[in-house]
Amino acid sequence: MTSIPTFNDETWLRLVRYAAEAFNELTLSRGFQYFKQQRVTSLNTVQDHTMQATVTGDETYTVRVNVARPAASSCTCPVAVPCKHMAAVMMELGERMGYPVSQLVNARTYLKQLTPAIPPDQLPGQLRGKDVFGWHEFMDALVAGVKPAYNQNQYIEELRRHLQPLNSASIPFSAIEWKYFELHQELFIVRKIRKLSEKSEYRYYTSFVLPRLYTETMNLLRQKSTTLNFSIAEERLKQTLRYMQRQMAEETGNRCMEYGLYMTMWELWVAGRPDADLWAAQQLAELEKLETPAVSAAAAQVFLYLRLSQYEEARAVVESSDMINNVSTDMLLTFLNYIASAKNWELLTDWLAKTAPAFYERRVQELATYIRLWNEAVPHVPGAERQMWSILEQALPDSMWIIEDLLYEQHRWKLWLELQIQQEHGPLHHKVGVLQPIEKEAPELLLPYYHQAIHRCVSLKTRHDYKQAVKLLKRLEKVYKKMKMQGRWEQFLIGFAERHSRLRALQEEMKKGKLLP
Template identity: 50%
Template sequence: MSSPILNDDQWLKLLEYVAEAFNDVTLSRGFTYFKQQRVASLSISETRVVQARVAEEESGEYRVILNLDKPGSSQCSCPVPAACKHMAAVWMELGDRLGYPASQIMNAKMHLKRVTSTTSLESTLLQLPKMDVSGWHKFLNQFTSLIKATYDLGNYVDMLRQHLLNIKKITIPFSDMDQIFFDMHQELFILRKLKEQNAQNGVSYYTSSTLYRVYDEIHTWLKQKSPLLDFSVSGERLEQTLSYIRQQMAEESGHSYQDYGVYTVLWKHWVAPDPKASHYITKEIEALETIDLDSQSPSLSAAKAFLYLQQSRSKEAWRALKENDSFKEAPAKLFIPFLDHLYNTQNWEDLVNWLRRSASFFNKKRTKELDVYADFWTKAIVHLPQAEEYMWSVLEELLPYSFRIIEDMLYEQRKWKPWLEMQILQGHDPLYHRVNVLQPIEKDTPKLLLPYYHQAIDYYVSLKNRHDYKLAVRLLKRLDKVYKKMKQTERWEHFFSGFVERHSRLRALQEELRKGKLLG
């Protein structure tokens, strides 16, 4: 035939008729007849009437007449007045011959629900470009409502992402920029779902590690997408997104600053490179300033300070942080991005001021943040030498946690006298260090090493055992080199002869001196 007997729309209408006219038992019996191939001699007339015979084991066969245009007027010669198993079997046979699964007839109600649901989903997906981002999040919430969280939140994230991939199976008329924003909000949605689970179940190592991993992934994603952005055609989406993240920061409790981290990455890699960046910053500050101070979370205060700093309003940025009630409990990590910005913009005076003001927040057990903080000081005084006095004063205030930092700085700056004093204070004699550590001092000011060596030699001799005598001899040989470096061999000979005479009764020491070829 030139045209199909049934098209897809007609097939769906037929399913609607079957779902209404036949009960489940009749359809099940009809399906059994269909599988047993009891439908014979099926034919279709030009008037779209189907005639078929259905075999029965005991009573011969029944004649079935189906009207494709008016299914309700169909007939069967069996005693059942309408919608019998024979008619159901013929409908299934017809569908099978026309390429439609017979199982759809048997499960007509379920199939219609699935089709309705799919049609509704497609309709909703096609509306996504017209929605704002809050509409996107409502849709994502409904779309993933059947995905239940598990104890393993990493698995929960994987299930959410896998389910969200189904959206890509339907072509949505997004612009290129809208597609990027929609992809980003899917990630932001996953973050929100994770935070909800944390709030309900409490934070454990497994939940927090998953959360940190997902935050790291979105940071990376934001950086990767930055070259593709054009806010001249998507400024409204950007403002909607900033509003959404502001809301997330407002709900963020304590000093986690995770949503604040997303916010700052968004600004650095998406907004800052845009020619209209100053316009967006001004609008965003206005939005943040309308929020009541008493209801501001630490993240919102940090966001405001971050934007003030983009405008080189350093004092206002510090004030914005300080105005928050929980400012004193802020973690050291909060200040690193601010210090980094001041360094990158070469604002040396403000960098020193922030280093001095934030010092107390780093007065904790030595961490990576304390090392970074000290490194900023080192960089600052290169450009602002007069600030070195402040640096040493601050580092002394951070003792004992800054002890190693001070020690390293003194060594790097070749301040040998205070560095050696710190070694003595810690009980570190010359043998504690590799030879090459003391070589620069031998070259610059060997005289400073004399008391360091003499004190250590006296100490090892005083222990009066063979092992320590050997160590004393090693130090004596190195001390000999120091005197030669100073071109004071006579002074060495005077000291050594006195040393040997003074300890002449220590036979073991005398033997070690001979082994070390210091005595003939």
């Protein structure tokens, strides 16, 4: 095996902490069985900090363990969470490097024994000179003995109780650093719950709490941005952004909540800086180095490329990560809105066309926002309107109401009325004011709409529908008068009354409406 110069006591402890956090006891037990059965073979260094091994069983799988960032480890087996193969490789690695495998197998118990309560007066010495990653490692040690619980609120309270001594200690931080430290305690809680959500037995219980935690943390970011200039402590800001990058890279699934935190911080604390473009370039360089860029991290790359007007690079990331099918439409809308704000209409049209499938069968509000962007681009790009209508047709029936609104806004009355007839709507389906512009501009188009609706009401042969027919007849009379075709109206009414003379209830309603003597 190729040697690992960075593997030391700190590295081993990092693996043990990851085992305590990411694996349940059953998985560790099964991993230990694989380790004892010597199923781990060909353990070698493939990259700096990364070990690769083969694990045999019913199938053969390849495992990669990143000793610097264990959460970036992976296995080719179909299990979506840290698995027994990964646990077995970590145990094999530990034994070869001279560390007790039992510490991994009983990770939580070992850490609880390892980290006795630290008196508050000793905390300053423990935290002095640490970067934000050191803060998180220290907090991991403080809560190592806290056992996850199905009651997430109880678990969070227990985590906070173990962190409470940090806030009463005389740590030599500046005012800005204290604010950063407070923020990272919240980010720490978010990370612990997110990691717990990756375990199948806790996923249901965290699904309700995790979105709330992210929302509360984003609100905290906004709140702090109004009271303090966090860009003063540039190094802490860079470290915090780097920490968030790692969390994005480790986030599973396509909810991209870590991306939401990252972009909130970026917009509040970086975007307004005069050297923001330089920061964007630096952030991109760091994101590109991530070994396992998840969808959340890819989304951050897209946003930063757009900010730097590197549109081709942004589109390449979207396509390579299959982002259109893997992220929420809310995220796609943030990209589209950014392009619209730059008034790059041709690019916006191109992106709108490519992202169209993501908006089919989506919530009404999302589809409406998407079409609003098309409306902004249409006046500036030849052929864009034709593309927009084609997409609306493909989105039917969800886009029906949008098509109606657009036709109405554009005073395309004939098409609008044909759509109403197709849906078996009638004039009484709308408020009176809806038809008034048509009566003013093109009253002749309303004639078939009224006549068809009257015929439908009469054919139903109920007293209620006869009353509806009379209402429609009286409105139709006004349309004929508007067109100065009173004679034609009278001729129609006489014929109508004769044709339905046997419908006594209808005749009665027409008399009540003073349409017949």
